Amino acid sequence: MSYPPQYPPQQPGYPQQQPGYPPQPGYGAPQQQYPAQPPQPGYGAPEGPQVHDAHSLPVNDNVNPYAFSVDLNGPYYLQKGKMIAYYGDVRFSGIGHGSIDRALGRNFNSPLHATDWVVAEGRGKLLLADRAFDLNSYDLENGNLTVRSGNLLAFEPTLALKQSIIPGFLTLIGTGKFVAASNGPVHFVEPPIRVDPQALVGWADCPAPCHHYDHGYMHGVLGGLRQLTGLGGASGEEHQFEFIGAGTVLIQSSETLMAERSVGLVHQEAGVPGGGYGVPQQQGHGQSQLPNVNVPGLGNLGDIGRRFGL
Amino acid sequence: MTGDAVKARNGCMVAYTGQMNFKKLSGGGNGLRGMVTRRLTGEQMEVMEVQGQGTCFFADRATEVNLVRLNGETLFVEADNLLCTEGSLQTGTSFTGLNGMASGTGLFTTKVDGHGWAALTSKGPAIILRVSQGQPLRVDPGAYVAHTGNLNRALKSGGGWTTLIGEGGGEAMQVEFTGEGLVYIQPSERLTFGGDV
Numbered sequence: 252m253s254y255p256p257q258y259p260p261q262q263p264g265y266p267q268q269q270p271g272y273p274p275q276p277g278y279g280a281p282q283q284q285y286p287a288q289p290p291q292p293g294y295g296a297p298e299g300p301q302v303h304d305a306h307s308l309p310v311n312d313n314v315n316p317y318a319f320s321v322d323l324n325g326p327y328y329l330q331k332g333k334m335i336a337y338y339g340d341v342r343f344s345g346i347g348h349g350s351i352d353r354a355l356g357r358n359f360n361s362p363l364h365a366t367d368w369v370v371a372e373g374r375g376k377l378l379l380a381d382r383a384f385d386l387n388s389y390d391l392e393n394g395n396l397t398v399r400s401g402n403l404l405a406f407e408p409t410l411a412l413k414q415s416i417i418p419g420f421l422t423l424i425g426t427g428k429f430v431a432a433s434n435g436p437v438h439f440v441e442p443p444i445r446v447d448p449q450a451l452v453g454w455a456d457c458p459a460p461c462h463h464y465d466h467g468y469m470h471g472v473l474g475g476l477r478q479l480t481g482l483g484g485a486s487g488e489e490h491q492f493e494f495i496g497a498g499t500v501l502i503q504s505s506e507t508l509m510a511e512r513s514v515g516l517v518h519q520e521a522g523v524p525g526g527g528y529g530v531p532q533q534q535g536h537g538q539s540q541l542p543n544v545n546v547p548g549l550g551n552l553g554d555i556g557r558r559f560g561l
Numbered sequence: 562m563t564g565d566a567v568k569a570r571n572g573c574m575v576a577y578t579g580q581m582n583f584k585k586l587s588g589g590g591n592g593l594r595g596m597v598t599r600r601l602t603g604e605q606m607e608v609m610e611v612q613g614q615g616t617c618f619f620a621d622r623a624t625e626v627n628l629v630r631l632n633g634e635t636l637f638v639e640a641d642n643l644l645c646t647e648g649s650l651q652t653g654t655s656f657t658g659l660n661g662m663a664s665g666t667g668l669f670t671t672k673v674d675g676h677g678w679a680a681l682t683s684k685g686p687a688i689i690l691r692v693s694q695g696q697p698l699r700v701d702p703g704a705y706v707a708h709t710g711n712l713n714r715a716l717k718s719g720g721g722w723t724t725l726i727g728e729g730g731g732e733a734m735q736v737e738f739t740g741e742g743l744v745y746i747q748p749s750e751r752l753t754f755g756g757d758v
Contacts, residue, residue: 334701335747
């Protein structure tokens with residue numbers, strides 16, 4: 252019944268694509284390797300498509316590549332609007348309400364995203380889906396994984412959800428199972444790697460995600476103008492995210508992203524990225540910039556002032 | 562196809578071999594009364610009749626196509642999700658009452674009955690869930706595609722007073738199906754009023 256068959260977790264993932272991908276310690280290999288799946292025979296075929304009921308739905312597994320069935324017994328965290336159907340007695344309550352409020356302090360440490368998440372409680376079978384994106388469940392064993400906030404659908408309360416320092420990303424820490432979406436099958440790659448910003452889904456155990464700009468393209472005044480105006484030819488691939496060190500990077504096979512939802516700003520505090528003002532301006536240095544380069548109406552002219560050493 | 566007719570939504574033919582005739586059927590293809598009903602109910606459907614010899618291919622925006630066999634049962638489907646039906650099937654409209662309105666899918670829905678095949682579109686392959694006695698199913702209105710069988714539709718609200726102050730559970734609107742039958746859902750949610758509460 253389990254539609255993507257559950258391979259033993261120790262089996263190296265994606266033998267077709269990543270011949271040398273070893274099982275990562277502390278990070279459960281993906282449960283489904285469904286690129287290896289043959290298309291389900293007879294799907295939608297006249298002789299009878301599969302009919303599910305509350306008992307035949309898989310337990311904590313995919314129904315098809317786009318829908319995931321949760322065997323609910325107790326609380327479960329979901330992103331709002333990802334439930335498509337359920338059997339049984341299930342209640343949904345917003346974060347910050349209900350009887351399990353106390354547990355929230357342990358599990359849910361991202362106040363900015365609180366309005367996007369709900370707690371499902373009760374018993375039953377819950378079906379999750381997201382815009383017909385591919386869904387995968389992952390097991391985390393005493394590990395950490397950072398994922399784009401829109402791509403995370405649900406997680407077990409044994410995991411703790413925290414805001415990543417990188418805006419728009421969430422970090423899961425602990426042991427448990429979570430469900431994430433990707434447009435097209437997800438691929439697991441090992442650093443060092445540079446990935447396109449739109450294709451990045453998340454990463455696990457990587458210490459150093461950073462921006463990478465192609466040097467030749469960005470170099471000098473001409474580069475700044477080119478970046479600003481797009482004149483002189485842009486391949487659209489001048490900017491990547493770079494990952495080094497030990498870990499796993501999750502990428503999706505398309506560049507479609509979920510529309511960003513405004514979640515507000517992080518607490519304004521010096522030194523917090525995205526916190527309104529980052530590093531306090533050094534006296535003197537800030538004054539010495541050209542007076543018109545940072546005028547909001549003009550745009551920042553590609554930080555041209557800094558290129559001149561001003 | 563050998564000389565028989567298929568009713569399909571306008572513009573969804575992508576290719577055909579052999580001889581085909583395409584004829585527009587006004588107002589949903591069930592006569593003047595059907596046309597008036599559709600116009601009144603807003604469950605409008607531009608339908609064409611295809612007749613001829615050969616193979617005709619239908620598709621719509623790369624959505625998944627699901628085939629449903631009807632043996633005298635009635636299929637209730639949103640007009641947006643109905644791609645084509647065999648000529649032997651009757652289409653009509655049915656009143657869903659306030660349930661449909663509140664869930665954003667309209668007050669009326671399309672009814673298909675008779676013997677033959679109907680093709681439904683869904684974003685992502687449809688999942689078929691069985692509803693039986695004592696085993697009710699609740700579905701997000703945005704994911705609902707169609708249902709067959711003897712089912713009662715009722716709108717359930719999971720939201721309490723907290724929904725009103727914007728701190729609801731996000732799944733405030735659900736359609737509850739009770740009885741005996743099959744429900745088709747898609748792994749995606751269309752935008753509805755109810756989906757946003």
